[in-house]
Amino acid sequence: MVKKITQIHYYEAIGRRKVAVARARLYIVGKDGHAQVQTNKYKAGTILVNKKDIKDIFPSVSDKVRYLTPLKLTNNEERFVISILVKGGGLQGQLEAVMLAISRAIEKVDKKEYRLPLKKAGLLRRDPRARERRKVGTGGKARRAKQSPKR
Numbered sequence: 579m580v581k582k583i584t585q586i587h588y589y590e591a592i593g594r595r596k597v598a599v600a601r602a603r604l605y606i607v608g609k610d611g612h613a614q615v616q617t618n619k620y621k622a623g624t625i626l627v628n629k630k631d632i633k634d635i636f637p638s639v640s641d642k643v644r645y646l647t648p649l650k651l652t653n654n655e656e657r658f659v660i661s662i663l664v665k666g667g668g669l670q671g672q673l674e675a676v677m678l679a680i681s682r683a684i685e686k687v688d689k690k691e692y693r694l695p696l697k698k699a700g701l702l703r704r705d706p707r708a709r710e711r712r713k714v715g716t717g718g719k720a721r722r723a724k725q726s727p728k729r
Contacts, residue, residue: 593682601662648677681701
């Protein structure tokens, strides 16, 4: 029996940081400069986070520089429509999860060409640092010990 060849409509990857998890999909843009994301058409270069424009979620200029870094390193700013779903954590954890997810998805597009610049910039490494758990008998903090009485 002959295998069916399925056309790839998007490249998908997951990025994590602390408690935040981001799933990025890079949709391939057609000849008309638009890509079909679920039921809507978007122009090339559009980035959506939880079905909203990324500028609404991460409005600051420094955030914009950070989430566009993997796209600029690989010269892919206007090549894809990117849809990202983010859950958990705070804004900075979510931003770093988004960066990792975009980097991993770009690497899947062309591993030979894009892996080296992304790896040199440190964008393919997951940051393992996480919140330390609270220990018993420390008075509500992870490391603090209870104060001992003087007399």
